[in-house]
Amino acid sequence: MINDLKEIVAINSVEAPQSAVDAPFGQNLRNALDWFLNKASSYGLKVGERDGYCGWADYGDRELPLIGILAHVDIVPAGEGWTSDPFTLREEDGVLYGRGTSDDKGALVAVLHVLKRMREEKKKLRHRIRLIVGCNEETGSRCLQKYASECEIPVVSLVPDADFPVINSEKGILHTDVEVSVDETFKQNISALHAGERANVVPGKATVKFTKDSEVIEELRGIFQNINSNILDIPEISDAVKKVKAKFSDYEIIDGEEGVTITATGVAGHASVPETTDNALWKIFAILRAIMPQSTTVKIIFDKLCTRDCTKILGINVNDERTGVLTMNMGVADYQNDTLTLKFDFRLPITATPDLPEIALTYTFGEMASVHRVRFSENLYVPEDSPLIKTLLKVYCSVTGKRKVSPLQIGGGTYARELPNAVAFGPTPPKRQTNIHNADECVYIEDLELTKEVYYRAIEELDKLY
Numbered sequence: 001m002i003n004d005l006k007e008i009v010a011i012n013s014v015e016a017p018q019s020a021v022d023a024p025f026g027q028n029l030r031n032a033l034d035w036f037l038n039k040a041s042s043y044g045l046k047v048g049e050r051d052g053y054c055g056w057a058d059y060g061d062r063e064l065p066l067i068g069i070l071a072h073v074d075i076v077p078a079g080e081g082w083t084s085d086p087f088t089l090r091e092e093d094g095v096l097y098g099r100g101t102s103d104d105k106g107a108l109v110a111v112l113h114v115l116k117r118m119r120e121e122k123k124k125l126r127h128r129i130r131l132i133v134g135c136n137e138e139t140g141s142r143c144l145q146k147y148a149s150e151c152e153i154p155v156v157s158l159v160p161d162a163d164f165p166v167i168n169s170e171k172g173i174l175h176t177d178v179e180v181s182v183d184e185t186f187k188q189n190i191s192a193l194h195a196g197e198r199a200n201v202v203p204g205k206a207t208v209k210f211t212k213d214s215e216v217i218e219e220l221r222g223i224f225q226n227i228n229s230n231i232l233d234i235p236e237i238s239d240a241v242k243k244v245k246a247k248f249s250d251y252e253i254i255d256g257e258e259g260v261t262i263t264a265t266g267v268a269g270h271a272s273v274p275e276t277t278d279n280a281l282w283k284i285f286a287i288l289r290a291i292m293p294q295s296t297t298v299k300i301i302f303d304k305l306c307t308r309d310c311t312k313i314l315g316i317n318v319n320d321e322r323t324g325v326l327t328m329n330m331g332v333a334d335y336q337n338d339t340l341t342l343k344f345d346f347r348l349p350i351t352a353t354p355d356l357p358e359i360a361l362t363y364t365f366g367e368m369a370s371v372h373r374v375r376f377s378e379n380l381y382v383p384e385d386s387p388l389i390k391t392l393l394k395v396y397c398s399v400t401g402k403r404k405v406s407p408l409q410i411g412g413g414t415y416a417r418e419l420p421n422a423v424a425f426g427p428t429p430p431k432r433q434t435n436i437h438n439a440d441e442c443v444y445i446e447d448l449e450l451t452k453e454v455y456y457r458a459i460e461e462l463d464k465l466y
C-alpha cells in the first residue's frame, strides 16, 4: 500500500487545460487515472472509465447492485515551504509526507487495498463494490457530475475525503456576484481596486490605486508624510482601521508618478471558516472609508460588509442547531469601467434558502447594484438517527474501541453531495494535523491502516443494510 502511494504521489496531478480528447484535465491527470486503472486491474479488479473525467474499479459480479466509494486523484498545487520534495514520498516516525498523501491519494490507495483483499479472500457479498476515482474534485467536481449523469448510480456511497467519525451535514454553497455602479467620488479618486481570485477563498492581499489627479491624494500624501507613516497614529484613519484590527505593518504604500498605490496584507484561508482568516479587502475599505467619507459606495461596503458582524448587520445570521451557522466571505473585488464587481461565498445551514443573502444584498445596495447568482449547491443532510449514519458510527466505534462519538457538520463540500445517499466518512481521525492544501501535507501510516479496517467492516455492514 505504501509503495502504491509512493507511485501515485510522484505524479503531479494538478488540473491543467485539456491536452487530448481523453485528457480533459491535462496529461498529468490522464497519467494519474491510468496509474489507478492499471494498478486496479493488476489486482484483478474490473476497471472502466468515462472520457478521462473519472474511472472505477469493481469487485463482485456485474449483476449485483452497487455500493460506491468515491475518491479523487487530483491535487492542489504544491506551493512553497516544503521540507522535502512534495512528489517524493518521505517517511519519518510513521508519518508519510507528500502532496496528496492526505487529500486524497492515501484514502484512494487504502480503499483500493480493501478491494484487493476482498478479491483475494473471494469474499461473498450481495453487492458489487465500486471504487470511483475522479480527476476534478479540487476545481469543480465536474468529474463526478459527469459520472452522476452518465454512469451507474450506487445504492449507497461513502466518501473518504473528510474526517472520522462521519459527516452528516455539509452546508449549502452559494456564490453570488454583485456589480456595483460606483458613485462620483469613487470614480474620480480610484483608478484600480483588486483582491482575490476565487469567491471561496478569503483574500490575503488587496490593492487600491488612486488616480493621478485624485482629490484625496494630496490629503493622503500629507497625512502619511506628517506622521512618519504610522497609520494608526492618523486620527482621520484610525477609527476605521481599528475596526478591522489592522496594524501598520499590514499596509504598504507606494507613491509614484502615476498615483498612489496601497496594498494591504491579511491572512488568506478557506471561505467556509472565515473566523480563522483576516480579509485584506476589509483593510483597503477601511482606508477608503476614512479618506473618502462622502462616498456612499464605500460607506455601504465598509459599514455593512467589512466586519465579523456582517451577517448580523444584513439580518442573515441564521444559526441552525443541526447544521451550524451561516457564513459569508467577500472573496473577490475587481474595479473596471466604473463598475466594482464583488464576489461572495455563502455557506448555508439547512434552514437558510439561497434567496436570503441575495435579497439582503439587493436591499443593502438598492439601485446602486445588481445581484447575480453564479452557483448554488444544495445542502447535504442525513439525520443522525438514520440507519446509514448509525451503522457507520457503530463500525467506527467497533474498530477504534471508542464509545461516544457524534457525527460532524462541515461548511466545505465533498463528492457526497454529487450522488444520492452518500456521506463523507473519514479518513482523518479527530484532532489529527495533516496540513491539507499546505506545505508538508502528511498522512499517518496508522491512519491508513485504520481506514482500511474501517472501510472493510463498513462494506460488510452496508452490504447487509441495503
Ligand SMILES: [Zn+2]
Pocket (backbone or CB within 6 Å): 072, 103, 104, 137, 161
Ligand atoms: Zn479532497
